[in-house]
Amino acid sequence: EVQLVESGGGLIKPGGSLRLSCAASGLTFSNAWMTWVRQAPGKGLEWVARIKSKPSGEEIDYAAPVKGRFTISKDDSEPTLYLQMNSLKTEDTAVYYCTTDRDSSLNSWGQGTLVTVSS
Amino acid sequence: QSVLTQPPSVSAAPGQKVTISCSGSSSNIGRNYVSWYQQLPGTAPKLLIYENYKRPSGIPDRFSGSKSGTSATLGITGLQTGDEADYYCATWDSSLTDPWVFGGGTKLTVL
Numbered sequence: 001e002v003q004l005v006e007s008g009g010g011l012i013k014p015g016g017s018l019r020l021s022c023a024a025s026g027l028t029f030s031n032a033w034m035t036w037v038r039q040a041p042g043k044g045l046e047w048v049a050r051i052k053s054k055p056s057g058e059e060i061d062y063a064a065p066v067k068g069r070f071t072i073s074k075d076d077s078e079p080t081l082y083l084q085m086n087s088l089k090t091e092d093t094a095v096y097y098c099t100t101d102r103d104s105s106l107n108s109w110g111q112g113t114l115v116t117v118s119s
Numbered sequence: 120q121s122v123l124t125q126p127p128s129v130s131a132a133p134g135q136k137v138t139i140s141c142s143g144s145s146s147n148i149g150r151n152y153v154s155w156y157q158q159l160p161g162t163a164p165k166l167l168i169y170e171n172y173k174r175p176s177g178i179p180d181r182f183s184g185s186k187s188g189t190s191a192t193l194g195i196t197g198l199q200t201g202d203e204a205d206y207y208c209a210t211w212d213s214s215l216t217d218p219w220v221f222g223g224g225t226k227l228t229v230l
Contacts, residue, residue, distance in 0.1 A: 035219065037164075044121065045156070045164065045207055047219035061218050097163055105154035105169035106209065106219070112163050 002026040002108040004081075004098050009113030016088050016117070022081040022098030022110055029079030031055060033101035036072060036083050038094035039112075046094070049083065050101060065091070088117045122147060122215070123208055123222035130228040131198050139193040139225045141208030147220055151211040153191040155184055158205040158224075167206075168193065200229050 008020040024032070033056065036048040049072040052059045060072055071084040081098050095114050099106040124142040131137040141153065155168040166175055168184035171191065183194040191208055208222040 037219075044205075044224040045209070045221045047217055047221065050218055061216065063217055103169055104152035104211070105166055106156070106164075107166050107169070107175070109163040109165065 002100060004100070004108055004110035006096065006098055006110040006113040009096065009115045011116045011118065012088055013119050014088060014090055014117055017084070017086045018088065018115060020083040020085065020096055020098075020113055020115070022083075024079050024081065024098075027100065027108075029074070030076040032074075034072075034074055034081045035099045035101045035106060036081075037097045037099055037106065037109075038092075038115075039097070040091075040094045043094075048096070051081070085115070088115075090117050093117045121223040122212060122220035123210065125206075125208060125222035125225045127223070128226045128228065130230055132230050133198050133200060135198050136194065136196045137198060137227065138195075139206050139208075139227070141191040141193070141222050143189050143191075143210065143220075145189055146214035147189075147210050147212040148186065148191055149189040150213055153184065153186050153208055153210045155182075155191075155193045156207045156209065158207065160204070164207065195227070198229050203227055203229050 003025045005023045033052045035050040049062045051072045069087045073082045095112040097112045098110045100108045152170045156164040158164040171186040172184040205224045212220045
């Protein structure tokens with residue numbers, strides 16, 4: 001069974017940085033495409049970033065609101081997915097979920113980690 | 120404003136059937152698979168339907184999915200109080216830089 005466990009969320013001031021982690025187990029992580037999805041309080045789901053597997057070229061995509069500020073990466077040896085978030089804004093406040101991206105769907109989800117950007 | 124359009128809410132009585140629609144365009148639903156997610160209160164979303172109609176193991180056959188043209192539908196039969204949740208559709212969009220687009224979500228109330 002796939003397990004994804006996020007960590008690293010917290011309260012941070014605008015302009016600050018935070019790194020989220022997602023520890024993965026129960027899957028061949030080196031072959032996995034991984035995605036970050038966020039959900040602002042009381043709002044719907046918003047795709048944030050995706051990283052393909054090394055065999056697929058490790059291609060990376062970002063949503064427009066986070067491009068240039070967020071960096072997604074994965075360490076296949078750990079195996080862990082990361083999201084480095086810089087220049088944080090109040091509108092980045094959300095629960096951040098890591099998910100597997102396979103069979104044209106987001107198959108497995110972590111429990112989420114809350115990021116609050118506030119002064 | 121979400122790329123995919125869902126009704127904000129639907130409701131039905133226990134034991135009844137409900138459908139949730141998801142409307143898109145030729146660049147997203149029209150040419151890509153649709154998936155559906157259930158988010159129970161206070162929990163993470165869970166995959167319900169993938170590739171338009173397929174159910175992951177463990178998902179009861181009370182849940183069904185279909186797609187026609189640029190719209191998709193989630194059906195739930197034999198409604199239970201435990202089905203009260205937010206439901207989201209999602210797909211790829213070939214015209215945007217974002218690989219994934221979501222519907223705004225539909226809150227299901229089982230009266």
